[in-house]
Each structure stands twice: as structure tokens, then as C-alpha cells.
Amino acid sequence: MTIEEIQNDIIDEFSMFEDWEERYQYMIDLGKTLPLIDEKFKTEDHIIKGCQSKVWVHADMEDDKVNFTADSDAIITKGIIAILIRVFSNQHPKAILDANTDFIDEIGLKEHLSPTRANGLVSMIKQLKMYAIAYQTQLN
Amino acid sequence: MTLNVQDIRRDFPILNRKVNGKPLIYFDNAATSQTPQQVIDVIVDYYSNYNANIHRGVHSLSQEATDAYEQARLKIQTHFNAKHSHEIIFTAGTTHGINLVANGFSSLLKKGDEVLVSALEHHSNIVPWQMLCERTGATLKVIPMNQNGELILSEFDSLLNENTKLVFVNHISNALGTINPIEYIIEKAHSAGAAVLVDGAQSCPHLKPDVQQLDVDFYVCSAHKICGPTGVGMLYGKEEWLKKLPPYQGGGEMIAEVSFEKTTYANLPHKFEAGTPNVCGGIAFGAALDYMNTIGFDNIAKYENTLLDYATEQLLQVDGLKIYGTAKEKTSVISFNVANIHPYDIGTILDKMGIAVRTGHHCAQPIMDFYQIPGTIRASFMFYNTKEEIDTFITALKKAVMMLS
Numbered sequence: 238m239t240i241e242e243i244q245n246d247i248i249d250e251f252s253m254f255e256d257w258e259e260r261y262q263y264m265i266d267l268g269k270t271l272p273l274i275d276e277k278f279k280t281e282d283h284i285i286k287g288c289q290s291k292v293w294v295h296a297d298m299e300d301d302k303v304n305f306t307a308d309s310d311a312i313i314t315k316g317i318i319a320i321l322i323r324v325f326s327n328q329h330p331k332a333i334l335d336a337n338t339d340f341i342d343e344i345g346l347k348e349h350l351s352p353t354r355a356n357g358l359v360s361m362i363k364q365l366k367m368y369a370i371a372y373q374t375q376l377n
Numbered sequence: 378m379t380l381n382v383q384d385i386r387r388d389f390p391i392l393n394r395k396v397n398g399k400p401l402i403y404f405d406n407a408a409t410s411q412t413p414q415q416v417i418d419v420i421v422d423y424y425s426n427y428n429a430n431i432h433r434g435v436h437s438l439s440q441e442a443t444d445a446y447e448q449a450r451l452k453i454q455t456h457f458n459a460k461h462s463h464e465i466i467f468t469a470g471t472t473h474g475i476n477l478v479a480n481g482f483s484s485l486l487k488k489g490d491e492v493l494v495s496a497l498e499h500h501s502n503i504v505p506w507q508m509l510c511e512r513t514g515a516t517l518k519v520i521p522m523n524q525n526g527e528l529i530l531s532e533f534d535s536l537l538n539e540n541t542k543l544v545f546v547n548h549i550s551n552a553l554g555t556i557n558p559i560e561y562i563i564e565k566a567h568s569a570g571a572a573v574l575v576d577g578a579q580s581c582p583h584l585k586p587d588v589q590q591l592d593v594d595f596y597v598c599s600a601h602k603i604c605g606p607t608g609v610g611m612l613y614g615k616e617e618w619l620k621k622l623p624p625y626q627g628g629g630e631m632i633a634e635v636s637f638e639k640t641t642y643a644n645l646p647h648k649f650e651a652g653t654p655n656v657c658g659g660i661a662f663g664a665a666l667d668y669m670n671t672i673g674f675d676n677i678a679k680y681e682n683t684l685l686d687y688a689t690e691q692l693l694q695v696d697g698l699k700i701y702g703t704a705k706e707k708t709s710v711i712s713f714n715v716a717n718i719h720p721y722d723i724g725t726i727l728d729k730m731g732i733a734v735r736t737g738h739h740c741a742q743p744i745m746d747f748y749q750i751p752g753t754i755r756a757s758f759m760f761y762n763t764k765e766e767i768d769t770f771i772t773a774l775k776k777a778v779m780m781l782s
């Protein structure tokens with residue numbers, strides 16, 4: 238599936254929810270499905286700065302596709318990163334770089350997008366794209 | 378007189394607003410308190426009627442603004458019972474006041490001198506002293522605390538010696554709510570020949586310090602924690618100390634005579650008040666103290682203690698909840714965690730239900746390291762909060778815990 242198709246799926250899923258509670262409950266559940274980062278990568282240089290909770294992300298590339306794993310000590314943060322990873326994992330670096338993240342607004346999580354918010358969603362997106370840049374350079 | 382909370386709540390327009398569709402419950406008072414209409418009116422009146430630069434104009438507006446600003450200084454002097462009005466320096470807040478003193482001591486300390494700081498400090502009362510020690514070669518030592526979040530006074534006693542020049546301690550800890558025994562600390566420090574700075578950022582909203590009775594050398598606070606505006610505060614310093622310290626910033630207002638060869642400094646308090654100050658903020662600070670004094674600090678303390686006791690009792694009934702900071706003497710601040718749920722998760726869900734709490738390390742990382750936790754959820758109450766709000770908060774907290782478990 239393309240990034241856009243996955244994003245549309247997520248928008249469809251979230252459109253079924255009536256209120257914030259259902260949305261957050263779903264996010265919390267998604268957090269439990271997050272592809273977990275290998276413990277050995279939970280080091281200082283895998284931590285994303287700018288989050289009130291700790292977030293670790295790791296990436297590798299296979300057959301020109303980037304795969305992400307991550308973890309966080311906060312469940313809601315885990316849910317948010319699970320959504321991002323579902324969108325960006327198993328994609329070509331170029332596709333990751335070209336993707337926009339407007340869907341976050343559409344699924345009612347806009348409040349998490351503010352660059353001043355301590356959850357660091359913006360820093361997470363930046364970090365995923367940084368990995369994509371690095372792998373894109375390898376391919377060139 | 379007792380305190381009628383429903384009447385008081387009418388003074389605070391912000392308490393009527395909704396957040397995420399729910400009536401706001403504001404329990405982040407230790408970060409910033411809300412502003413009553415009486416203070417808002419003073420701010421509007423200033424900008425509507427007599428906004429001008431002070432101490433320099435011959436015209437009427439400037440005179441009116443100067444009078445109001447100096448009147449506010451007198452109110453602050455009276456409130457804290459300072460001996461002289463020139464011992465009250467207007468600052469931009471607690472952090473500014475601490476830096477002003479720390480900077481002044483740069484020229485008074487030398488290698489081998491020791492400064493003591495408590496384990497309970499806000500980063501504002503740690504970093505400036507570390508910088509001071511780096512500049513002067515003095516050594517920073519820490520007064521440790523026990524599991525309840527109380528300073529261990531016997532350790533303090535043994536840290537004091539003839540090299541101790543300064544002691545810094547907050548009156549009340551922002552992270553845990555502990556009221557520190559500053560009377561004891563001041564007396565002991567003085568008998569060892571050390572000066573004491575007390576960070577009153579968290580105490581001034583809840584009690585009325587008497588700087589002469591305390592015999593404290595420096596006392597600092599911020600107006601925004603006492604129902605006043607942000608960006609203004611005060612430094613009290615004993616006259617003899619303020620005369621000894623060099624000016625912090627150079628500029629207009631703080632000078633007597635300027636030539637390119639030599640500048641002589643203005644007298645106190647202007648020596649420390651370079652540049653155009655926050656005139657409106659200073660005047661509103663005075664109005665905030667008037668407001669608080671009209672309610673009365675005895676009434677405030679009594680009422681807030683009932684809120685603290687009630688909330689503590691209710692919180693302890695939540696499964697897996699642990700309170701950090703259980704000092705015998707504490708104010709209406711409760712820091713806690715529930716089981717191993719991250720504070721950030723609970724804070725996020727509470728916000729969805731209109732409840733404002735603080736989560737994180739509260740600018741006091743050493744305290745979090747002491748308990749080996751990433752942070753806490755902190756609920757802090759003021760005299761305009763109610764038991765009903767606490768009930769709603771407890772229900773919301775239980776729901777958050779259920780969602781997150």
C-alpha cells in the first residue's frame with residue numbers, strides 16, 4: 238500500500254469514533270501493537286529530544302524499503318508513534334520524504350501537532366524523515 | 378471572617394471558561410495563579426488612562442505613573458514588612474532576582490568559599506549558583522533531604538562552617554510542597570557568618586512572610602504566583618547587602634552621573650533597576666497584594682489546608698497511587714504517580730476532561746532523580762478552588778487510570 242492509502246485507511250478508522258474517549262482508547266490500543274525496538278538500541282542516541290516522555294526510534298533498510306521500530310515509556314506517545322510507523326514503515330525513502338502528514342489533523346489529533354507541545358510529535362516526524370534522508374543518500 | 382469561595386470565584390473571569398468542552402478545573406496554580414477582575418481592571422486602567430515612562434517626565438501622565446509605581450513599592454514594603462522601601466527592588470520575577478544576587482556575589486566570593494543549596498530547589502535556584510561557583514572558584518554543597526521530602530537539618534548543621542558564605546533555600550518547594558524551616562536555617566547560617574537568600578516563589582501565594590522577623594538577607598518572589606501579572610516580581614535585600622552588591626545591569630535609571638570617564642550609580646533601589654521597568658506590572662503587583670490581603674492570608678491558609686487534607690485523603694483511595702512529598706509541614710501542592718503509568722499520559726487524559734495539572738519534573742530534576750522517577754503529576758490548589766472540583770478531578774483521574782491500565 239502507498240503512504241496515502243494507509244493514511245486514508247487510518248482516517249476511515251478514526252471517523253467511526255464519536256468522541257475523544259474512543260479516539261484515545263483506540264490510540265492506547267494501537268500503542269500496544271507498536272513494533273518494538275530491540276532493547277540494545279534503547280540508547281541516548283536513539284532518543285528523540287523534545288518529548289516529555291522518552292521515545293526511542295530505530296530504522297533499517299531492506300530491499301530499498303525503510304522499516305521502523307520504536308518504544309516509549311508513555312502509552313499515548315506509543316500510540317502516536319505506532320500510527321506514524323504504520324504510515325511510514327515498509328516504504329521507499331523517497332516516498333517517506335515526499336509524504337505530508339495532514340492526516341493527523343483529520344483524525345482529530347491536531348492538538349498534538351503544535352511544535353510547542355511537549356509530546357514531540359513534530360520531532361518524531363522530523364526524526365523519521367531524517368532516517369529516510371540518510372537511506373536515500375545511500376541509494377543515490 | 379471566613380472565606381466564601383463562591384463569591385471569590387466570581388472575581389476570576391477565567392474560571393468560567395470551558396476547555397475541551399468541559400468547565401475548566403485549574404489545578405496548576407503552583408506554575409501560575411489566575412488573575413482576579415480587580416487586578417485586570419488596574420491593568421486596563423493603566424493603559425487606558427496614564428501609561429507613561431516614569432521618573433523622568435515633567436508632564437502629568439509621567440507623574441501619575443511614577444506615583445502609582447512608587448505606591449506599589451510601598452505596598453510591597455508594607456506587605457513584607459521591610460524596614461525601608463528602597464530595600465524593595467522591582468524585578469522581572471524570581472529568576473531575575475536570584476540572578477541579580479548571584480551576579481553581585483561574584484565580586485565578593487573567592488576560591489575556598491562554600492555556598493549551600495538545598496536538595497529541594499527549582500532549577501532557577503540551582504543554575505545561577507553553579508554559574509557563580511564556576512566564576513569564583515567557590516564550592517557548591519547540597520543540603521540533603523529525606524524520603525518525605527524534608528531537609529535533614531543535622532546534615533545542614535554539619536555542612537556549615539567558617540567558609541560558608543551563602544545559603545540558598547526555597548521557603549516552599551514547588552515540586553513537593555514542603556515548607557522548609559527557614560527560621561532555623563537563617564539563624565544557624567547567620568551564626569556561622571553566612572548570608573541567606575530565600576526563594577519565596579511558592580510561599581508568597583499562601584503565607585505572609587515578615588522579612589524583619591525572619592531576619593532574612595534576601596527574599597525573592599514572582600507576582601504571577603500571587604494573582605498578579607507575569608514578568609514582574611520583587612527582590613527584598615537588607616540595605617547593607619544591597620549597598621555592598623555591585624549593580625547587575627547598566628542603563629538608564631540606575632545612574633547618578635554619566636560621563637565617558639566615570640559613571641556614578643544611583644541610590645537604592647534605582648541602582649538595580651536599569652531601563653524602563655514593567656510599570657504596569659509593578660502597579661498590578663501592588664493591586665494583587667491588596668486583593669490577597671482583603672481576603673486575608675489567615676483565611677487563605679485555613680481554607681487551602683482543608684482542600685489539601687481533603688484531596689490527599691481522596692487521592693490515597695485511588696488504587697496504586699503514591700504521593701511524593703509527605704512532609705509534616707506542607708502547602709496545597711500534591712505530587713503523585715499512579716502505579717507505573719507515565720505522568721504525561723494521565724495529564725493528557727485529564728486535559729481532555731478540562732482539568733489542568735502539571736506533569737513532568739517541575740524544573741526540579743534532582744528531586745525526581747532522588748525518587749528515581751521520570752516525573753510526577755502535580756495538582757496545586759489556590760483559595761478559589763473547591764471540594765467539588767476535587768471530586769470531579771478524582772472521578773476523572775480514576776477514568777484516566779482505567780483507560781491507561
Ligand SMILES: Cc1ncc(COP(=O)(O)O)c(C=O)c1O
Binds near residue numbers: 407471547599
Ligand atoms: C520555587 C520556585 N523558584 C523559582 C521559580 C521561577 O519563577 P519565575 O519563572 O517567575 O522567575 C519558580 C516558578 O516556577 C518556583 O516555583
